[in-house]
Amino acid sequence: MRPIREVPSALARWDEVSRRLEGRRVALFLDYDGTLSPIVPNPEDARLSEDMVSTLVALARHYPVAIVSGRDLPVLEEFVGLTGVYYAGSHGFDIHGPGGQAFQLEEGRALLPELDAAERELASGLAAIPGAKLERKRFSVAVHWRHVEEARYAEVEREVDAVLARHPRLRKGGGKKVFEVQPDLDWHKGRAVQWLLRALGLESRDVLPVYAGDDLTDEDAFGMLEGRGLGLVVRGEVERPTAADYALEDVEEVRQFLERLITRAGGATR
Structure with a gap:
């Protein structure tokens, strides 16, 4: 590093x-x-x-x-x-x-159904966390947690990690108070x-x-x-x-x- x-x-x-x-x-x-x-x-x-x-x-x-x-x-x-x-x-x-x-990216298009499934699971899992917001893009699902209370930050990430564990062909990217679920490609x-x-x-x-x-x-x-x-x-x-x-x-x-x-x-x- x-x-x-x-x-x-x-x-x-x-x-x-x-x-x-x-x-x-x-x-x-x-x-x-x-x-x-x-x-x-x-x-x-x-x-x-x-x-x-x-x-x-x-x-x-x-x-x-x-x-x-x-x-x-x-x-x-x-x-x-x-x-x-x-x-x-x-x-x-x-x-x-x-x-x-x-x-x-052709390989990215092939993973669109998996992104669809991950989006549904994230919507269900994050529904109980106030302030968590999903943004579906064509090739990723953004999980915004800027408006989540600090005590529940870790809960948002655990939910994202749980969904990714069920979809090993996807990965978690990071940004400013956002997680990006996207195809695990180079x-x-x-x-x-x-x-x-x-x-x-x-x-x-x-x-x-x-x-x-x-x-x-x-x-x-x-x-x-x-x-x-x-x-x-x-x-x-x-x-x-x-x-x-x-x-x-x-x-x-x-x-x-x-x-x-x-x-x-x-x-x-x-």
């Missing part, structure tokens, strides 16, 4: 970051919740600010941009609402791009970034993939790009071990960083 370390600020070290960008084509991969939109009590309210929308529109004029999220693909596309970017929903199990590129956000780089012809060494994210699930992408790209962790509430190269404090600092990339490309938000 990596030790917790001091990760330097990408904004404070901008000159250093700029040197890493020199002579490289940049491709942007951005998490949604906690990165482009703040974490909010109700996930349905996690909408982009007008400033962030303007920034993303300008960014996509200069660079390939992909939004990589645990959210279900149709929800992600609705929340972002931009036609010039790529979307990787359900932690990369479901990918769609403006050029018509589409990808769904596929995650990092694999999705690899697939997009290959699909977009961006695997050459002159391309610098830049990934920004705040959650544990983003560590798969940071690890995949270590030594190859640039990882930006959005600190949020908790310090943790990370493979990211630099840090940003919050969503507003993410926007500022993206604005600097736009300026560097000779563009403007408006």
Whole structure:
């Protein structure tokens, strides 16, 4: 396990970051919740600010941009609402791009009936725990426990573990006060970034993939790009071990960083 370390600020070290960008084509991969939109009590309210929308529109004029999220693909596309970017929903199990590129992991589709069964069992087992909420996505079932009283946190996890014990082809992923029940396959956000780089012809060494994210699930992408790209962790509430190269404090600092990339490309938000 990596030790917790001091990760330097990408904004404070901008000159250093700029040197890493020199002579490289940049491709942007951005998490949604906690990165482009703040974490909010109700996930349905996690909408982009007008400033962030303007920034993303300008960014996509200069660079390939992909939004990589645990959210279900149709929800992600609705929340972002931009036609010039790529979307990787359900932690990369479901990918769609403006050029018509589409990808769904075949092995993941084969496990949809098992996810259906797990969803039914979770709904039954968690019904007696106030505040526990299920969110079905095409390739996962999210168990949200943000509104569960602290004394019952362990009870939620025990129920999830019990269901997984009956469905060994599924696994438990983690996030900010959410458990993700998903296919137990070697596929995650990092694999999705690899697939997009290959699909977009961006695997050459002159391309610098830049990934920004705040959650544990983003560590798969940071690890995949270590030594190859640039990882930006959005600190949020908790310090943790990370493979990211630099840090940003919050969503507003993410926007500022993206604005600097736009300026560097000779563009403007408006």
